[in-house]
Structures are given as C-alpha cells and as structure tokens.
Amino acid sequence: MSEQHALITLEGLTKVFYTDEVETHALSGIHLRIEKGEYVAISGPSGCGKSTLLSILGLLDSPTAGTYILNSNPVQSLDLSQRARIRNREIGFIFQSFNLIGDLTVFENVELPLTYRGMAASERKARCGEALEKVGMAHRAKHLPSQLSGGQQQRVAVARALVGKPSVLLADEPTGNLDSKNGEAVMDLLHELHRGGATIVMVTHDPRFARHADRTIHMFDGRVVDESEIASLSA
Amino acid sequence: MDSLLTDVRQALRALRRAPGFALTAIAAIGLGLGANTAVFTAVHAFLLRALPFPEPERLVFVYQANPARGIERDVTSIPNFEDWRRESHSFTAMAGVDTRRMALAGGREPEPQALTVATVSANYFDLLGVAPALGRGFSAGEDAGEYPETIVISDALWRSRFGGDPGVVGRSVRLDERPATVVGVGPPGFAWPDGVEAWVPLTASPQDREQRGALFLPVIARIKPGVTLEASQADMRRVGAELARRYPRPNEGWTADVQPAHGELVRDYRAALLVLMGAVALILLIACANVANLLLVRAAARARELSTRSALGASRLRLVRQLLTESLVLALAGGALGFGLGFGGIEALRALSPVPLPAWVELRPDASVLAFCAALTVLTTLGFGLFPALFASRAPLASGARIAGDPARRAQRGFVVAQVGLAFALLACAGLLLRSFERLSATSPGFEATGAVAARMRLPDTRYTRERRIQYADEALARLRALPGVEAAAAVQTVPLPASTTTPGYAWRTSPSPPPTSARSPASTRSRRATSRRWAFRCCGAAASTSATAATIAWWP
Ligand SMILES: Nc1ncnc2c1ncn2[C@@H]1O[C@H](COP(=O)(O)OP(=O)(O)O)[C@@H](O)[C@H]1O
C-alpha cells in the first residue's frame, strides 16, 4: 500500500446538476486520495453531496469537471459500456435500502454481478456459496428477499457486493434502514471485511459508526472541510 | 446462451408475478397477430400461392380486346378461337373453356340432375397438366361433333351420384337427353373452372362454328417454355390484326390480348384483401401502442431494479436485452394465441364471404403462414418493446429514483395519442368501406329491383323444339301470372345484370321479340316460398351479383 499506488485519486472534482434553470453545485473542487485497504467514512449533513460523491466514485455518474483516477486508470473519459464493465469488476455497492431484486432468490441476487461478467455457472456457484458463507446467509440461499428481515437483506446485499472480489466496496448509509442492533451487526461485518483486506468507502452521518473507519472525511456544502486521521483501534 | 436462458427464466418469473399485466398484454398482442394471421392466410392463398397446376406461371387467358370501345377483356367465338390456335406461335396449347348447365340422367338417382358443366377443348386436361384419377381425359377429335358423347365427372359428383363406384368408367348416362359415356373421373378437389361438376368436349353445331361474331368462349393457353408473356402478347396482337383484316365484318377494331391466369383470377380479390391487410395492420399497431404503454408504466415502477442491475455492472445493451426478452416472451405467448385465433379467424372469413370461395383457393395456414406469423411476432416484439426498453434503460442510475418523472409521462401520453389516432384511422377506413358499400347497394340497377324474382331454366332442345319452347314459356307465364301475389311475369333471353360475361346464358329462348323485363312481384319471402312449392328453388351464389333479390330457379319436367 505505497503512496504512489493510491487506489482512488480525485482532483478538483466538481459536479453541477442542472434542473429547470436551477444549478445545484453538489460537489465543488474535491481533492481526495484513498489507499488500497483503507476504510474511509464520509460524513456530513444531509444534502452536502455525500451520495453524489459516492455515485461518482462508483461510476454511476460522471463529474462535471476534474479527474478521477481508479487503479491508475483515468475513468472520467470512459464510455458507457466500459464504465459498466468497471462497475462490474472493480466496485461493490451496498445501498441504504438494500436494493435486492424481488423476483430473484438470495442466491440469484448474489450471482447477478458474476452473471453479468459471463462467468461459468459452476464457478458462480462456488463463489456465491463462499460469499453467502462469509455473511452468514448460506442457509437462506433459496429464499426470496421478501422472506428475510432487513438485517438479513443487507447481509445478502453485502455478499452481492463482495462476490465479484471488487477493488472497493462503496456503501451509502448501509445502516440507515436498520434498527441499531441490526445496524451494529452490519457494521461488524464491514469491519471484519476490512480486516480481511477490503477497501471500504462508507457514507454515514452516525459518528458511532464512523469510529470503525481508519479516517473520516467531513463534508459541508459540496466541499471536504476537515480530514482527521483516526487511529485504527480494534473495537 | 447461458445468460440468455437466465434472461428467459427471469422474464417468465417477472411476468408470473404480474399476471394482470401479462394477460392483458398477451390478449392484445394475440388479437392483433390473430387478425393478421387470418388475413395473411387469405392473401397468401389468393395472391401469393400459385395455381395448383404444373408450371402454373405459364398458364394464361387469351382475350379479345377492343381498345377503341374500351373493352380490355372479352370472350371470343369459335372461328376466332380456331384461327388463334392455328396461327399463333407462342403456345404449347390453347383451349376453349365454356360453362353451361346440363341435365344429367343415369347413375344411382332416378331423377335427372342439373349440373354445371365445363365444355372444353379436347386438349384441356393435357394443357392444365391434370390427369383424371380414373379413366382418361378427352381424345383429339372428341370435340369435333355437334353434341358431347363423352363426359368426365368430378370426384365430388362421382361420390354423390355414382356412390364412388370404381366401375363408373364406360357407364352410359344421358346428357340433355342424349346418350353419353363416362370416360373419366377428375382428381379429388379438382374443379376448374371454379364450381364445375363435370367436363364435356366443346362441341358445336356447324352453324355455331361459322358464327365469328358470336362471342361466348373463354380461352386459356399455356405459353411455350422460353417465350415471354410480352412475346406472346405481341404474337396474339399480330394474329388479332390479321383476323381483323381478313374478317372486317365482325372483327373490325378487335385485337387479342394475353394475361397471366393467376393474376386474372385474383383481380377482383386483390384490392379487398389489401384493404383488409391494411386494416389488420392498424389493429396490430394499436395493440403495440397499448402494450408499449403498459410497459412504460411498468418500467417506471421498475426504475430501482434497473438502477440496481446497472450498478452491478449490467450494460445498457444487457438491460435492453433483458427487457426485450420479457417482451419477446409476451409476444411469443401472444403469437401462439394469435396463430390459434388466426385458425378460427379463417373460418370466420370463410363464413363471412358473400360468395363461395373458388375451389383452387386453399385457405389453410401452412409453413409460410407460420413463418409470417413468427416474423410478425418478432417485429411486434420490437414494435411494442423496443421504445420502452430503450427508455427504461437510458442512464437509469444517474438520477436514480428520479427517472420516473416527466419524460416517462410524456412518452406515455405520446402512446395514448398514437393509439387514439390509429383507432380513428381504422374507424375512418371502416366508415369509408361501409359508405361505398352503401352507395353500391343504393345504386339503381336501372330497373325496379324490389320484389323482382328471376328464374332461369333450361329446356333440352332434344325434346323441346323452338315452337314447343315458346308454347312452354307462354303456359309457364300464364300459370305464374295466375299465382296469388304475382304482379307481372315476363320471359327474357338474358337476365339483367348477369354475374359475368363468361357465365353462359342458359336462360331459355322464347318469343322472337322479348318483352320488357319486368318479372316483378311484391311478394315477400313468404309468398316466394309458396311459389317454390311448384318451382324448385335454387339460390345460386354466382347469379346473386346484384343487391336485388335475384334467385335462380331450376325447374325440371
Ligand atoms: N440527480 C440530481 N439532480 C439534481 N440535483 C441533485 C441530483 N442528485 C443530487 N442532487 C442535489 O445535489 C445535492 C447533493 O445531494 P446528495 O449527494 O444526495 O446529498 P447527501 O447524500 O449528502 O444527502 C442536493 O442539493 C441534491 O438536491
């Protein structure tokens, strides 16, 4: 994890939304480096641009200006299908509202990124089993999402995010829709994944959860306002 | 392949979870495809499938034409026909084919039977390339006499009147009171010209063979291999001009023309079929707009799912493919339903047809109809599925749940407008059709048709001399006039507005100067039925060419 090989480098990143004559400056000149294996929390008040930043990190959206280098690869100029490919291989998403697909079983949900990768069925099966094992949901593989509790659904979503062995896990308020007990459990799971070597960028406005992270990035009105290193302590 | 199966499986599951949507969509597509399948089956049977004879593209009709008088197609006379046959170079064979009513006695039934008989040149069967199923066709010279002495019966007549007797060949029967021998039985289903029940040689009296101006004979021919239609037309124009020069008396101004047989036979159906095809295409478009609208509503509801899939690495192409797979599953179910409905629709078309369909038209869905249905199903999939798929998959992520905003609603409104527009177009077409039909029905035939009943009869000249026929007519008229409800009755040689010029006048000949046509009675159907107790009543589709209450009555002593 040397300095020269930062996983993510953002320089002068700006995002402006144009809607019906209204310009919203969601992000204004963000500079950021995230190293491989880091666990970064992003916090700040609602509407300050956290989700927008995460969307750009996840190649769901593109910046209005600035550069984004992922794995030494400038990605802001890629075309749509190249971006889809990078989302599929390099990025794992965990959403606030789980976003499991209701028509698909737990197993099929987890399998989806591998299906889009064109992986052979036998390998998919092995990998999904492994990922579900990791989040403790292997016994629910044949269930539909609607048959699971919120906490269980988010664990499945985590399994789906990590099954493709991405370079980075992006989580947008992963505990926002969970009670504190289930929230804690998901946080512990992420912490464990981090200790296993995963790079994690998590949006949260709950300082209790931010303490798991190596460092917290504070945002206000589309800017990074303060960056304080927090010593990595075992919880 | 593997992922395609996955798509299909997921599509099936998604549709099962939305049965209301799926069934509505399948019903709409099924109706649209069903109507198209049925009408295409008819288009295919009439316009696209060749006539059921060997090398059918070489079969032609040969006409007399008189450009100066605006006559493009007319029948000819025996002398002209014989000169055509002798002096043209473009044909392997040429045959006269007339139809007439004849009385057949013999076989199982004691009663004589009125038959529609084709009187044909002896080479007729060879020209068509049709071999009788039993016995033979006609031999050269059999058409040289004055009266037919041989007869080939149709398969249907063989079964109905002769009980399918395999020993029928060689049997003696009586044709219009003269002896004749059954020499052959036509192959099953063969009835050409349409509706004939038997064939006899084209015989004629010596006087008729001299009557160059007596135009009554339709002529078919087979073009030689390697000779183009244009060359044969030029050939016949040459022969026609030569005959006009040689026999100016009747032939002045007349020439001869050649037209492909199939095109001529379907001429009257083409426009109607194409209008129908257009109408059902509109119906399918309306169905597509409907289903597209439903899909858009569904896409809005699925915005989050599509965003998630995209976040997990599905490219736009992949999303479009998944959505189109769903549409294809819907369309295939609709297509299967449509093919089934098409089957039923064909029967409905048959039942709705005001005249019996020609026997050479085989209204059955075959491989090409199935192929058409399949191709249309795929097109339909794109028709209703492509826009919603492109719409739903366009950058589903950037704005996340905000996707279902105004653009979707605007697109839906567009589809509704399209549906309403198409429905109006369809209604307008239907209205125009009805209106022209109404005009046609309201057009006066030139005489007061209400209450008029026409009867045709044939008195064999073997038994009825000219004097006896006149006597017969006078007596028949007297008895008719005496019937209650009959206002007036008259005899005429040719019934007004016959079905076509090629339908022979088998109306009876009578008084030297025919009285004005006024076979009129205010009789309702009821009293006509009463009349029919003494007169065998036969409604003949071919004769019902006017909207008047025309009926053909066949009466046998
Ligand atoms: N797709 C969009 N179109 C227009 N404005 C947007 C869009 N996404 C976010 N915004 C605006 O950008 C700002 C930042 O939003 P967001 O990143 O969601 O904030 P946070 O996640 O920190 O609450 C807000 O003012 C929001 O209204």
Ligand SMILES: [Mg+2]
């Ligand atoms: Mg947010």
